[in-house]
Amino acid sequence: MTHYTLKDIARPSGGFAMLAVDQREAMRLMFAAAGAPQPVSDRVLTEFKVNAASVLSPYASAILVDQQFCFQQIVEQRAVSPGCGIIVAADAFIPGNGIPVDSVEIDHRVDPQAVKRDGAKALKLLVLWRSDEDAQQRLDMVNTFTARCHRHGLLSIIEPVVRPPRRGDRFDREQAILAAAKELGNSGADLYKVEMPLYGKGSQADLLTAAQKLNDLIMMPWVILSSGIDEKxxxxxxxxxxxxxASGFLAGRAVWSSVIGLPDTDLMLRDISVPRLQRLGEIVDEMMAKR
Structure with missing residues (x-):
């Protein structure tokens, strides 16, 4: 059995320049906000995801896709460039309290063996972290997920995302990101996908200090996501x-969100998103070369 390693989703430099198109109801809301005819159909999401995969995957070391809207279509249309690894989201998003993702569980409809046969090299699990929810339950879910990945020779990528507590309104995002890293940063997964401290704002010195605190707590390679960060x-x-x-990024919005709702999606992806992704890849290589 083939056991994939992080090299299979990395650039030759060893860094990660990975693209995410696994957003689901959040992407539907983005299309609605951009003025797309409502209700925004599943087909609109699928077409955008397949287009993005086709146009952008030659510039990404890996691409994160979802089974619900695009994995099969991407496989059938051979939309992903041969040099780009495929990561499949294996998280079931449960809506509630007026938000598209109120809780998450492992999506057992994603069959590790089947997706591996179709070209996947890794699975990804979103983990919602709230200070007043059971830490052991989160850890158990991560351990179950990672064991499932490794049993099939797939890489395990976890994505802890912090949320305000269920009860009370006191919420310190920065402390929560660190607490989640302390709890899950040594959980045995292969890669940790994390929210950037301070939403990427403020001085470079403050950002570096905050990121170094994260690095001290995460005992595996880690990458940042772009949700909530100004693309600039x-x-x-x-x-x-x-x-x-950190070893790079796994991001979607910073690359393609400004294209959503524009005409000529293919052209816009080529003109706007390709240069962005290329530049991000160059930064990853530059920073890896300094190690």
Whole structure:
């Protein structure tokens, strides 16, 4: 049996320049906000995801896709460039309390053996972290997920995302990101996908200090995501995170969100998103070369 390693989703430099298109109801909301005819159909999401995979995957070391809207279509249409690894989201998003993702569980409809046969090299699990929810339950879910990945020779990528507590309104995002890293940063997964401290804002010195605190707590390679970060600030965020010890990024919005709702999607992806992704990849290589 083939056991994939992080090299299979990395650039030759050893860094990660990975693209995410696994957003689900959040992407539907983005299309609605951009003025797309409502209700926004599944087909609109699928077409965008397949287009993005086709146009952008030649510039990514890996691409994160979801089974619900696009994995099969991407496989059938051979939309992913041969040099780009495929990561499949294996998380079931449960809506509630007026938000598209109120809780998450492992999606057992994603069959590790089947997706591996179709070209996947890794699975990804979103983990919602709330201070007033059971830490052991989160750890158990991560352990179950990682064991499932490794049993089939797939890489395990975890994505802890912090949320305000269920009860009370006191929420310190920065402390929560660190607490989640302390709890899950040594859980035995292969890669940790983390929210950038301070939303990538503020001085470079403050960002570096915050990212170094994260690096001290995460005992595996880690990458940053771009949700919540101004796309203009994301290249700097990647640079600073890597200075602190990160190995790159796994991001979607910073690359393609400004294209959503525009005409001529293919052309816009080529004109706007390709240069962004290329530049981010160059930053990853530059920072890896300094190690």
């Amino acid at each position: 600030l994301f290249p700097r965020a990647v640079r600073v995170a890597m200075q602190a010890g």
